Amino acid sequence: MPTYQAQIYVTLRPSVLDPAGTAVRSGLHHMGFETVDQVRIGKYIELTVAADSKDQAHQQLDQMCDQLLTNPVIENYRFDLQTQTSAQVPV
Template identity: 65%
Template sequence: MNKYHARVYITLRPSVLDPAGVAVQSGLKQLGYEEVEQVRIGKYIEMTLNAVSEDEAKAQLDLMCDRMLANPVIENYRFEVVELSAVA
């Protein structure tokens, strides 16, 4: 087994209204940051997992995102996987 570090990025689909992003954008404009055109808020998750291969780690992550971490109806996700070391 190998140990992998994963970074998961989850964002609302472009067609979904982002009220948190609108609120942050409004606050930034009130602070004088008029150049900000749009703000979208998302989630960032880091995890370490064990898998036989990088492909298996990616398959596990894909299932985790589909089943729990993201709502596939309104959110998109992507992830990065880096091998840390072999686990004895």
């Protein structure tokens, strides 16, 4: 069964306030980086999944994100999915 590598990017929905992003923006301004206008904090997740096809892997990842990896009420997600070659398999 082929293995697929996914890189998942999770961000807050634009309508959701981001206090962590606001704090980082403030810190950057205090450090002299006044040109920073907006900061949004998110999550990055990597995982591998075995599936019969890329479409099946895509469907599984959608379910994982909707049910566990994200909070669909306040977060959006997207992911990149590649077929994992034997050279990419961690030892």
